[in-house]
Amino acid sequence: MKEIYIPGDKLPTSVRVSRLNQNAVRKTGNVLYATVVGSVDEDMFMPFEMVYIPKEGDSIVGIVTDKRNIGYFIDTGTAYEGLILSRETRADFHVGDIIFAKGERIEEPDTVILSNPKLLDVGRILDVPSSKIPRLIGKEASMINMIKEKTGASILVGANGYVWISSKGKVNKAIQAINKIISKAHLTGLTDEITKFLG
Amino acid sequence: MAQIGNTKVLAGVKLSMMEPFADEPNKGVLIMGAELLPMASPTFEPGPPDERSIEFSRVVDRGIRSSEIINMESLFVEEGKVLGLFIDLYVLDYGGNLFDTGTLAAMSALKNTRMPKIESGELIRGEYTGNLPLGGYPLSSTFVKIGNFTMLDPEIHEESAADARLTICTCEENIVAMQKGGVGAFKKEEVLNLINVSFEKRDILMKHIR
Amino acid sequence: MGSHNPNIKLIVDGKRLDGRAFDQLRNISINVGVLENAVGSAQVIWGDNKVVAGVYGPRDVFPKYQQKPDKAFIRTIYSMATFASIEEHSRSGPNKRSQEISFVLSEAFENVLMVEKFPGKMIDLHITVLQAAAGTRLAAFLAGMAALIDGGFPLNEIAAGVSAGKADGALVLDLDKAEDNFGQSDLPIVYNSSGEIILLQMDGKMTRDELTESIELTSAKSKDIMDLIRKAVERKYAGEVKTELNFR
Known part of the structure; x- marks a missing residue:
């Protein structure tokens, strides 16, 4: 079985982590430590479980839940709500539509502003x-x-x-x-x- | 009443006849209560006790109870009747460090507590037979850690800024209660050092119990 | 803690009533991922203590005024089932003891959780003691800690603790019910993996030397318990992941 690292464990020096998983490690000095449970696969640290923390550049699949003057509110299935600003899109979505968009920036404390939304088929x-x-x-x-x-x-x-x-x-x-x-x-x-x- | 800095705590002690607890039929009962009066701070709301109030009363209670300075068996009156010793703390003004002020107030009140006269199993209000004998004086020192600095007896802003807090209650040669609060951590050596400082500070606190 | 009763002997022929060595822990078993709905969960059996923990979050803060703009708000709700202790059926709902334990545990969890990753959000730890046998707050901490790890919440490090106490004047670790009721001191301490103290309470009487020794002994033992957490995690991922709650 692969070696399992738990939070607080020092990771071997050659190990890196992908952009999507950057919250799975923390860097202190020049050393990487695991913050969640995971293992190392070809020098990449892969977390087994991690709560979702939105990052800029994340691809988001979501469901339109509300349409207001400011824009479209998107359910992401996480603690963070997506928002497509009206002033940044010409799209015309309806509640219940499934969209695919990019996480542009995080509006504190828990809204992800989404850009380039595309309507997905049923x-x-x-x-x-x-x-x-x-x-x-x-x-x-x-x-x-x-x-x-x-x-x-x-x-x-x-x-x-x-x-x-x-x-x-x-x-x-x-x-x-x-x-x-x-x-x-x-x-x-x-x-x-x-x-x-x-x- | 005890006042340390801007913190004012009034302690009152009352003795009443009551039924003992089933598992200790020959002993009196010690009951400590505390109220953070809304007048004491804009942050105290009326209503049921909040976290701070609960922690305050339980930590002060622990120090006095663990020190065993009151002979609980001497509060036995007759079968089914014991004296209940009620210590109530009222915080009138909050300027930080409730624990040390509260303990000091409680001990001052206990020192001056008069034993009521008991006749044929009845408590006669208004008549007394000497003072409550005390076997020692539990007193506490509270420290806070802010970054790399540790300070004794935090005032209100130091308390808000604190990463961690440690209250140590000592009585004669023993440590009788401890409570760590806050999110920060203490190294083992720090805790042992603060225990030594707590013993050193006893003399100053004792001078104020009259 | 109860009162010191000189008629009850806690150390007989140099041994504790349950036969343990003075620095020996009771049996501890930890299982993670025991509940389906909770984000993270764990069960702990520690001696005769049985504790379950379920963690939810990050979620919106309620009531809203508790929200912190720069980090998560940690809420621990420690409760004991009405049938948990050997005494009379107790009233359900929080009492002062449970409330105090709840926020003392919260502060300890907040030391190891990377709360700055969840500004404005709340993490709820629900820890229930189903059967109590002394040392419930440390068993509760262990269950909560394992549940946080199970749920994938980013942590700086892990933590665990054990109690020290005095039974008939002798220093012992991991008090059981009799030692807690009739002993002379109870000192629960939790250490993080860096060896720092993140939870510390004490009642009873101890001299400076006894306290110093207690700190040394508990610090060493806490590492053994952290090892048990590691093994519980490894067991979860040894095969396909299943969700099962079993107190046998």
Whole structure:
């Protein structure tokens, strides 16, 4: 089994962390310490669980919950609400629409201003623990691309944990693959297992 | 009443006849209460006791109770009847460091407590038979840590700025109660050092108990 | 703490009533991820203590005036089930003891939680003692700590603690019910992994030397308990992740 690090553990000097996972570590002097439970995979620290903290540049999949003069309020499935400012978009959304946007900046204390929103077709939304998203995407998007190719489904992954799946293609197979990844993200041999499962 | 800096705490002691607790039928009962009166600070609201009030009364109670300076068996009157010793603390003005002021007020009040006359199992109000005997004087010192500095007896702004707080109650040669508060941490050596300082400060506090 | 009763012998033939060595802990078992809905959860069995903790958050602050603009507001609600202690059925709802323990625990958790990552939000720790057998606040801290780790809340480090006390004049660690009721002192201390003291309370009587030794002994033992947390986490991820609450 891979070595598991718990909060407060010093990480080996060669270890780095991806942008999405930057809250999983803290730097004191020149040393990286884990702030959550995780393991190291090819010199990258991968957290097993982490509460979602929005960062600039995060891709967000969300649901429009309210339309007001200031803009559209977006449910992200987290403690942080998304907001698309009216003055920054010409789009015309309705309550219940699913959108894909970029987290532009954080308006204190808990609103994420979203930019470049795109309306998504009717489909399914999976609520995945946000800490599993990097594993779902895979190195250079290899895992998620494999699922898309082998099932023919369109999939968009939000850093917030919402995953949109189109209604075309082998949707159920894609969902099963995603569920497998969520429950086994911390185990080795996952890529092979998913490859075999997708056939 | 005890006043340290701007903090004023009034302590009152009353003795009443009551039923003992079932598990200690031969002992009197010590009951400590505290109220942070709204007049004492714009931050004290009327209503049920808040965190500060609860911590204040429980920590002062601990010091006095653990020191065992009151012979609880001597408060036994007859079967089913014991004396209840009620110590109530009223904070009239809040300028920081309730713990030390409260303990000082309580001990001053206890020193001057007169034992009521008991006749045929009844308490005669207004008649007394000498003072309540005390076996010692539990007194506390409260310290706060702000960054790398530790200070004794915080006033109100020092308390608000404090990362951590430590109250140490001593009686004769023993430590009888301790309470750490705040989010910050203390090193082991710091705690042991502050215990020594608490013992050193006893003389100053004792001078004020008359 | 109860009163010192000279008729009750806590040390017989140089041994504690339950046969433990003076510096020996009771059996402790920790399981994480035991509740489905909570963001993080844990159960702790410590001697005869049984505690469950569930953590929610970050969530909006209620009541709103508690909101802190630059960091999270930590709220710990420690409670004891009405059937938890061997005494009479107790009234449900918070009493002063539970309230004091709640905020003392909150302050300790806040020391290790990276609260600045969640400005304006609240993290709720619900810790319930289902069966009480002395040392409940330390078992509660352990359950809350494990639940925070389980939930993926960023932490600077972990922490754990144990109590020291006096039974028949001898220094002992991890008081059980009899030692807590009839002993001469009770000193719960929690250390973070840097060795600093983040929770400290005491009642009873101890000399300076006894206190010094208590601090040394508890500091060393706290590391053993932190190791148990590590093992509990490793067990969770040894295979597929399952959610199961089991007090057997």
